[in-house]
Amino acid sequence: GAVVSQHPSRVICKSGTSVKIECRSLDFQATTMFWYRQFPKQSLMLMATSNEGSKATYEQGVEKDKFLINHASLTLSTLTVTSAHPEDSSFYICSARDIQQGSNYGYTFGSGTRLTVV
Amino acid sequence: DQQVKQNSPSLSVQEGRISILNCDYTNSMFDYFLWYKKYPAEGPTFLISISSIKDKNEDGRFTVFLNKSAKHLSLHIVPSQPGDSAVYFCAASGDSGGSNYKLTFGKGTLLTVNP
Numbered sequence A: 001g002a003v004v005s006q007h008p009s010r011v012i013c014k015s016g017t018s019v020k021i022e023c024r025s026l027d028f029q030a031t032t033m034f035w036y037r038q039f040p041k042q043s044l045m046l047m048a049t050s051n052e053g054s055k056a057t058y059e060q061g062v063e064k065d066k067f068l069i070n071h072a073s074l075t076l077s078t079l080t081v082t083s084a085h086p087e088d089s090s091f092y093i094c095s096a097r098d099i100q101q102g103s104n105y106g107y108t109f110g111s112g113t114r115l116t117v118v
Numbered sequence B: 001d002q003q004v005k006q007n008s009p010s011l012s013v014q015e016g017r018i019s020i021l022n023c024d025y026t027n028s029m030f031d032y033f034l035w036y037k038k039y040p041a042e043g044p045t046f047l048i049s050i051s052s053i054k055d056k057n058e059d060g061r062f063t064v065f066l067n068k069s070a071k072h073l074s075l076h077i078v079p080s081q082p083g084d085s086a087v088y089f090c091a092a093s094g095d096s097g098g099s100n101y102k103l104t105f106g107k108g109t110l111l112t113v114n115p
Helices: none
Strands: A004-007 A010-013 A018-024 A030-038 A045-050 A069-072 A075-082 A090-098 A106-109 A113-117 B011-013 B019-025 B034-040 B045-051 B056-059 B062-067 B072-077 B084-095 B111-115
Touching: A010 A018, A018 A030, A018 A090, A018 A113, A030 A069, A030 A075, A045 A069, A075 A090, A075 B111, A106 B019, A106 B084, A113 B072, B011 B019, B019 B084, B019 B111, B034 B062, B045 B056, B045 B062, B045 B072
Parallel strands: A010 A113, B011 B111
Antiparallel strands: A004 A018, A018 A075, A030 A045, A030 A090, A069 A075, A090 A106, A090 A113, B019 B072, B034 B045, B034 B084, B056 B062, B062 B072, B084 B111
């Protein structure tokens, strides 16, 4: 089945630094990738939708200058948390959509990245 | 505005019994629904889905029921096994014919299956 690789699985960084998270679709081409954020005991909140070769579409309330998304190829999207602060500490998950949908509607999720800003 | 609601934060069931997880939605434009299982510090794993043109979909021990008039769906797991213990998320999408296929998630229900 479709596999999405997300790295790193966990990262600790100092306040003020930037962190890049990668999301790769390993065996399919993903024209659309999604980035989610999950707080403890909360739902997965969609941050942005990225389409290959175009600018990401951010959800209301998400700072696009803080959460930079790049989707340069059909198999790779990156999320960069710039000038990270402790309140950015969270679990970030990417999802890639395979145009050859299937019963999962084409969505495959990465394993997530636990970001801790100290 | 929570468009997908899972009103039970947790559910505890005895092994071998049926687990019923509920989900309600408010957006009538949603036409495809999915259930995911999630362990801590991992991404969601797809379980089963249903299109709005159906009212039931079954896959092994998992069955999803959809009541469009009530805007309600449920996931039945029978028989429940200890390995089913996880957080279950309901998700919905309303763009089956469009270009933006984003999912809207509920808050999840923690299922605990006791041996």
